[in-house]
Every structure is written in structure tokens, then in C-alpha cells.
Amino acid sequence: MNLKRGAVLAAAAMMLSAPAIFAHHSGAAEFDSNKKFDITGVVTKVEWTNPHAHFYLDVKDSSGKVVNWNLELASPNVLIRNGWHRNSVKEGDTVSVKGSQAKDNSSVGTAEVITFPDGHKLNFLYADEPGK
């Protein structure tokens, strides 16, 4: 891990643990910041809904089995003010997602950083990835 990345991840972890980001519930009560994942797949559905936007990602594991992940974002009102658009992630897109998994170990998690094949990034809150 390079220095800058370590610092950014530390900052992001702290930001994501703050209840202000999960306006209506505690993020810590649902997601485990120690269970990090880094997955790549194809977007199958986007729910531009409250209290959180979600998108779903078909991810192939090493045995070839496809698992559909449910990935959570902030709420559309926050995302829109921070430069997101309802089509920023859309069905058919191939993306990589780093995030924290739900405490119950289901294939549900936060989309902390989303990376597209051309290198552009979005995150849980913003239409870019600060510090990158």
C-alpha cells in the first residue's frame, strides 16, 4: 500500500463510520468495516431510491459461479448535490467495487469506491474519488 493510498483509506474509513453519512441509521450497525471486499462484475440493476440508492452487480467467483451483489450508496438527494447522476452507473456497465460487507455475511455491502475500465472513479458520496 502506498502512503497516499493508506492515508486516503484511513480517512475514508473514518468518514464512512460517521453516522452523518447514514442519515437514518448507523452504518456501523449494518456493515463491518473489517470485512472489506474488492469485486468486479456487470451491473444488472440500479435502484435510484431512498433512503439509499443501490445497484446490483453480477460477480463471477473463482469456480465460475455468479453471485449477484447488492451494493449501497448514499441517498439520491446527497448524490445529486455531489455530482452524481441517476445514470452515472447503469445496467450493463462493468465496474470494480471496493467496500465493506454486511455484518450478516450476505452479498450486500457499501460501494465505497467504484472504478470504471477507463479509470474514472465514483464513491459512496461523490461523483469522483477524493485524493485520486
Next chain:
Amino acid sequence: MRKLILLSAAAVLLLAGTALAQGRGAGLYRNVPPAPTGPAPKLADGTPDLSGVWLGSGGNDSDISKGLKPGEQVVMLPWAEQLVKKRQSKEDPEANCLPAGIPRGSPYPWRIVQTPTHYFILFEGNIHSYRQIFMNAKHPEDPDPTWYGHSIGHWEGDTLVVDTVGFNDKFWFDYVGHPHTEKLHTIERYRRLDAGNMTIEVTIDDPGAYSKPFTTAGRARIMPNTELLEYICQENNQDLQKLEGPARGPGGR
């Protein structure tokens, strides 16, 4: 590297502190223009003009005991203390898309609308609901208990004083789960300091749950160049079934 991480963590804490000073939620948004400067505006008849889109709240929404005026203290009665220890995150009315009550806010903006007889607070968050404040009116003798109670307002100099009774006992003051009873009586004091900033102090008097009244110290700032956006919390609240642990749990707040 460790030093850099610590430095970075300190910077985040500093930012969080700044966000708190500017009103809750300020750190959540990118590219929010600075709050306007200049004197606090007045209506044609000289009444302070509180209208506008505001960001912030009357206290600390995570833990009300951490957003008090200097010297103030939250002292719960034993039953309330026991209840807080038992409360679970998934029981929080706010997580269930029910109102956050008074003074708990959200990191989303809200708008004050002033008419000669009624003031309205329109919430983007707080389940997209509204409060109505009856100006220079009286409380009914025996109001039905409701989420926002019965609010009457008057001006004391440049301070809007809102007196509310008739609450139900359902909402939580914060994520921690500080409770209240139907005996709750709140007095909110809104004072626009200048064009862009407002202080909000809320006195919480509930002899059913606390051994003495306490007063919060909240702030709000004008959020320029934005309108309230839709936020219908009930639409897709998948999170509730996955919330685990006590309201005051590890990694909590």
C-alpha cells in the same frame, strides 16, 4: 506511513469539527457555496426574516448529551437509563422511517416559511415531513399526543421562541436512544445571527425521564443555490432488517 495516516485522521477530525461548527451535514456536500454574509434580513414590518434553506439542527443528533450549552447536563431517571442500555439500533424510529421529533435533525436541508399567522418548517430529511408553528396562539388544554406536538411561537426581540407540548413518547432524541415521555415540553430559540447563520437552542424539560431540564446548543447555516429534493424514506428501506446490535453499540456513536 503511520504518521501520515495519523495526520490524515487528524485532518478528517478537524473537518468533522468544522462541519459541526457550520451545522450538521455541511461536511456531506461538495461545492456548497459559502453562506451569505451581511446583516440578518428583516421583513417589511421589521420582523426578523428566517426564511431560506438551512442546514444544521438544534443539537447533536448522534448523542444529545454531546451538544449542550456549557454547564448543561443530561441526567436520566433510572428507568430511562435502563431503557437506553436495552435499545437496539433497528428499533430507532428514524431507521424505521418515522419522524425524528424535536430537536433531532438530519444531514439534509430544511426550509422555514413565514406567514403572518403560521410558520412552517419543511424537512427534506426527517421523512420529508413538516412542522407548523402557530404564532401568538395558545396551546389547547389537552392536546392529543403527536410526534411533533403542538407548537406556538412568539418573538422575543430578534429571537423566535417556539413552545411545544403534546408530544407522544415515540421518537428518540438521537441514535443513542435517549428517550422521553408525554410530559415532554420543549422551548426552542432561533436567532439569525447574520444573513448566513443561525443559532438554535432547545430546552428539553421532561420530568418523566430526566431529573432536570437541559438546553442544547445547535447551529444552522444557509445552504445557497439549492432547493429541497425529494426524500421518501419508506420507498426502499432495505437496511432495517440488517441493522444489528445495541443503539449504543460498539462502533456506534
